[in-house]
Amino acid sequence: MTVTSRITAQAALPEHPDNGVERGFVDTQAIVFAAKRLDELASRWPESRYLNVAVLRALLSLVQRDPERAQVGFDAWEVAAAVRDEYVRGWAANDLREEVAAKVREHWQKLIGQTWPKKEEGVRQHLQGAGIEFMPVLSRDEGGGQGNPTRYCFALEPFEAEDRRVDEERPFEPVDGKVSDVSVCVSSARQQISYICEDVEDASWLARTFAQGFQLAGWRRHVFRGVLLFGILIVGLTALLVPMTLLVTRSVSGIANAAFAAVVFGYVFWATLGTLLMLHRWRIALAPWWMQSVDDDRLVEWRCPPRHTDKSIKAVRYTAKCPLCGGKVVARSGSFMLAWKLVGRCEEAPAAHVFSFDHVRREGVRIT
Ligand SMILES: [Zn+2]
Numbered sequence: 001m002t003v004t005s006r007i008t009a010q011a012a013l014p015e016h017p018d019n020g021v022e023r024g025f026v027d028t029q030a031i032v033f034a035a036k037r038l039d040e041l042a043s044r045w046p047e048s049r050y051l052n053v054a055v056l057r058a059l060l061s062l063v064q065r066d067p068e069r070a071q072v073g074f075d076a077w078e079v080a081a082a083v084r085d086e087y088v089r090g091w092a093a094n095d096l097r098e099e100v101a102a103k104v105r106e107h108w109q110k111l112i113g114q115t116w117p118k119k120e121e122g123v124r125q126h127l128q129g130a131g132i133e134f135m136p137v138l139s140r141d142e143g144g145g146q147g148n149p150t151r152y153c154f155a156l157e158p159f160e161a162e163d164r165r166v167d168e169e170r171p172f173e174p175v176d177g178k179v180s181d182v183s184v185c186v187s188s189a190r191q192q193i194s195y196i197c198e199d200v201e202d203a204s205w206l207a208r209t210f211a212q213g214f215q216l217a218g219w220r221r222h223v224f225r226g227v228l229l230f231g232i233l234i235v236g237l238t239a240l241l242v243p244m245t246l247l248v249t250r251s252v253s254g255i256a257n258a259a260f261a262a263v264v265f266g267y268v269f270w271a272t273l274g275t276l277l278m279l280h281r282w283r284i285a286l287a288p289w290w291m292q293s294v295d296d297d298r299l300v301e302w303r304c305p306p307r308h309t310d311k312s313i314k315a316v317r318y319t320a321k322c323p324l325c326g327g328k329v330v331a332r333s334g335s336f337m338l339a340w341k342l343v344g345r346c347e348e349a350p351a352a353h354v355f356s357f358d359h360v361r362r363e364g365v366r367i368t
Pocket of ligand 1: 323325327
């Protein structure tokens with residue numbers, strides 16, 4: 001049976017008889033394929049140890065087993081049973097029916113509210129890279145009364161309708177160039193890679209606002225400006241101390257102290273906020289130290305219209321698969337040889353497998 005991605009399988013059945021290969025239509029095979037790919041991705045998320053990801057993966061396994069019901073949904077007890085069968089043995093096994101439903105709802109809300117928004121962009125790019133033209137849509141169909149329980153649903157929406165931004169993010173794509181063609185040419189040309197934008201894992205509380213995208217609007221914009229202005233003011237005042245001490249004391253040590261303080265304040269300001277101050281010009285840069293983790297691979301990206309819907313600053317990671325050894329290429333600072341430039345370095349061979357990094361086209365070519 002072939003159905004449009006936006007109409008439920010059941011609803012589509014009478015009006016849409018089997019119409020084979022027509023473009024823009026997706027069958028249950030596509031649902032199974034997308035669910036399988038998403039499950040593979042979810043299994044590698046660092047959050048995969050949490051129950052909300054287990055709930056997602058349980059739903060995905062139900063979808064793969066019974067794709068015709070994907071869009072109508074599965075009830076909480078089916079989801080809980082799948083969690084038990086495949087991920088967490090004995091989970092909610094001895095609870096009352098209402099308690100099971102409440103637990104599934106609680107983890108679903110965590111999934112939709114916290115985990116999924118962070119993963120969505122990377123999932124979209126992964127699926128596009130795999131030649132899948134549809135984006136999974138997770139939803140909950142609120143039930144009511146006896147015999148009509150809340151259902152957890154999985155559907156596919158075409159990329160174009162789901163998010164126009166995707167087209168704008170790849171403005172230099174050839175007109176007929178489907179993403180699947182790109183991935184084929186990437187694997188054949190061993191010198192090219194395509195990057196995936198991933199979320200920042202385990203961010204500290206301060207970095208988390210940027211990991212979720214710091215919207216430059218309303219009070220946030222004023223706070224952001226205020227912090228930058230305050231920093232500039234402090235540096236300016238300490239710099240002013242140098243000529244002041246010169247006037248007042250004329251002692252060499254006093255002037256040296258004032259100059260030293262000015263340099264220290266200047267450096268601290270630059271290291272802490274310099275990147276954010278310059279970001280509207282640089283567009284993408286290595287994130288300041290207070291956003292980094294041990295790996296030092298977090299970047300900050302200035303996002304604004306027309307490529308993005310809102311003006312925001314987002315902490316991100318860009319990764320790709322190394323075409324030379326299969327290792328993980330991560331975009332990071334170019335260090336000594338390529339200072340001021342971001343490059344993609346393979347984790348297996350950081351000095352030998354180096355690629356350029358273009359965050360707009362999400363592409364790179366080998367440079368060493
Ligand atoms: Zn490599």
